[in-house]
Amino acid sequence: MAVAAPHRPRQTPTTDQFRLTPRPAAPMSRPSAAREPLSEGDADVAARVADAIERTIQRNVKGLEYLAASDLPVGLTPRDVIHRRGTLQLYHYRPVTDEVYRVPLLLVMSLVSKPYILDLTPGQSLVEFLVGRGFDVYMIDWGTPRPEDSRLRLEDYLLDFLPECVAEVLADSGEHELSMVGYCMGGLLSVVYAALEPNGPLKNLACFTTPVDFAGMGLHRRWTDPRWFDVDRIVDTLGNVPPEMLFQAFDMLRPASRAAGRLRLWDNMWNDEFVKSFRLFDRWSADQIPFPGEAFRQTTKELMWANRLVKGELTIGGRPLKLEDVRVPLLHVTAEHDHIVPSAASRPLVSLAGSSDKQDLVLKGGHVSLVAGGNALYRLWPQLDAWLGARSV
Numbered sequence: 001m002a003v004a005a006p007h008r009p010r011q012t013p014t015t016d017q018f019r020l021t022p023r024p025a026a027p028m029s030r031p032s033a034a035r036e037p038l039s040e041g042d043a044d045v046a047a048r049v050a051d052a053i054e055r056t057i058q059r060n061v062k063g064l065e066y067l068a069a070s071d072l073p074v075g076l077t078p079r080d081v082i083h084r085r086g087t088l089q090l091y092h093y094r095p096v097t098d099e100v101y102r103v104p105l106l107l108v109m110s111l112v113s114k115p116y117i118l119d120l121t122p123g124q125s126l127v128e129f130l131v132g133r134g135f136d137v138y139m140i141d142w143g144t145p146r147p148e149d150s151r152l153r154l155e156d157y158l159l160d161f162l163p164e165c166v167a168e169v170l171a172d173s174g175e176h177e178l179s180m181v182g183y184c185m186g187g188l189l190s191v192v193y194a195a196l197e198p199n200g201p202l203k204n205l206a207c208f209t210t211p212v213d214f215a216g217m218g219l220h221r222r223w224t225d226p227r228w229f230d231v232d233r234i235v236d237t238l239g240n241v242p243p244e245m246l247f248q249a250f251d252m253l254r255p256a257s258r259a260a261g262r263l264r265l266w267d268n269m270w271n272d273e274f275v276k277s278f279r280l281f282d283r284w285s286a287d288q289i290p291f292p293g294e295a296f297r298q299t300t301k302e303l304m305w306a307n308r309l310v311k312g313e314l315t316i317g318g319r320p321l322k323l324e325d326v327r328v329p330l331l332h333v334t335a336e337h338d339h340i341v342p343s344a345a346s347r348p349l350v351s352l353a354g355s356s357d358k359q360d361l362v363l364k365g366g367h368v369s370l371v372a373g374g375n376a377l378y379r380l381w382p383q384l385d386a387w388l389g390a391r392s393v
Contacts, residue, residue, distance in 0.1 A: 072279055075116040077128045079139075083168045087143025090165050092172060093127055099134050101392040103203055104173040106166065107139040110185035111157070112243070112291050115141045118183065120372050124277070126381060133385050135392070138169045140186075150239035150293035154192075155317045157295070162193050170201060179204035179388060183371060184341060187332075188212070191349065192309075195325040196316060204391045206331040206384060207349065209341045209367055212323065213310040214303050216344025224304050231300045240290035277373055285368065310348055323349070329357040331387050333380060335370040336362055359387070 083090035107127070109115040118139070119127040130137050140162070145152070169178055178201060182190030187210030194205050214221060223229065234241065268275065291299075308314040312322045330353050334346050343362070350360040361383060369375045 072121065072283070074121060074283075075119045076122060077119050077125055077131060082138075082172050083165065085161070085164070087145060087149065088161060088165075089141045089143060090168055091139045091141060093131050093137040093139070095134075095136065096131055097134055100136050101134055101389065102175060103392040104136040104138060104169050104175055104178045105130065105388065105392070106169050106178055106180050107137065108162070108180055108182040108186040108190045109140060109142065110183060111142055111189075111295065112185065112288055113183075114287050114289065115139055117368065117372055124373055124377070126371060126376065129377075129381050130385070133389070135388065136173055138165075138172075140165050144289045145240050145292045147239055150235070152292040153294045154298050157189060158192055158196065159317050162189060163197075166201060177201045177203040179206070179392060181206045181208070181384070181388075182210065183208045184210065184367070191323070191326060191353075192314075192316065192321060194328055195321050195323060196319060198325045198327050202328050204329045204331075204388060205326070206333070206388065208333045208371055208380075209335055209338055209346060210332060210349060211303075211341045211345040212349045212352070213345050213347070214307045215310075216342055216347070217304065218342050218344070221304060224300055226305055229300075231297055235293040235297045239293045241293060241296045243288035243290055310352070323352040324354040326353040327355055329391055330355040331359050331361065331384070333361045333363060333370065333383070335365045335367055337365065338367045338370070340367040 078094045079091040080094065081089050082092045107115070107118060109118070119125045122128060127137055127139065142161075166178065170176060180190045180193075180202060182188070182205075187207035190205055190207060191210060191212065194200075194202055211217060224231070302308045302314060306313070309321070309323070312324075314321045330350065332346070332349050334341075334343055336343075338346075347360075350358050363370060363379045363383075365375045365379065370380055
């Protein structure tokens with residue numbers, strides 16, 4: 001049988017029970033000695049740690065700004081449109097100096113790229129540089145092909161549109177000759193024009209990363225092998241070749257480069273100039289335009305497959321074409337690390353051209369950094385200025 005615990009009456013606490021007993025004061029410590037200065041090595045480590053912390057903070061802050069930012073403006077060098085035809089526009093850039101070279105300069109772009117890579121942003125613009133150096137600069141913007149433009153062939157560009165722009169430049173400038181600068185496929189168009197018009201108004205020709213020997217086009221040539229690449233089906237079904245197809249083809253040449261670029265961007269997110277340049281270049285590389293269908297069919301069959309240009313077998317509108325008919329002063333610039341137009345594809349141009357005044361220039365850089373950005377500012381642009389300046393008076 002359980003025994004109940006005895007009941008104890010509840011006691012009311014007294015005031016004395018809540019009185020705090022003062023704790024004995026702690027003995028005063030002796031004043032510490034003055035902190036010794038950091039050694040040179042420790043100071044260096046501390047500075048690097050502080051810098052790393054600051055950059056990490058900036059990466060996070062600026063990363064949010066990057067995600068929220070709108071596209072940066074491009075193509076800001078002042079200009080006027082002096083000729084239009086369909087999607088084509090011919091620009092004349094306004095001179096900034098009274099001392100202008102007599103011979104006007106026409107920039108010829110690729111059919112599949114936006115021309116603003118040559119006028120990227122103030123301080124990173126080849127156009128701005130050339131205008132500032134006293135050149136009378138014009139540029140062909142081919143525009144974005146419409147569905148009905150899928151019928152356009154190389155003959156339309158080489159025997160109609162390009163000669164018409166040349167005539168407009170000469171009429172606007174009041175001169176009887178001009179220089180051309182062609183980039184990538186724009187260089188190819190310029191070279192073919194020079195060969196078709198050996199006695200024409202062209203005075204000087206400068207080409208950047210221009211393919212002429214398509215046997216050297218590496219992966220591009222393998223991917224378009226006629227055994228599995230049905231170019232007729234593509235053009236007959238789609239008309240113009242979609243820019244997504246072209247973009248993916250360029251991306252697959254270096255499949256890890258986009259991921260590596262994003263890592264470099266994050267690592268340099270604290271650096272405003274790096275982020276600005278990255279955004280501009282990334283925008284342009286993804287901003288491709290359709291390739292006119294019939295011109296793409298010709299390029300694939302006659303250049304990529306049959307390699308007729310370098311063999312001297314190409315005809316344009318029934319007119320035979322040979323590179324030895326290029327007789328004007330010629331400057332060809334290639335990029336040491338160009339993966340889009342390898343040196344094997346562009347190298348033969350100078351040796352095959354019939355010019356007595358010709359130069360092959362190889363510079364560090366890639367297909368795009370050759371013409372735009374900090375690399376171009378210190379390498380290509382001064383060389384082009386000196387070469388053209390000596391031949392434009």
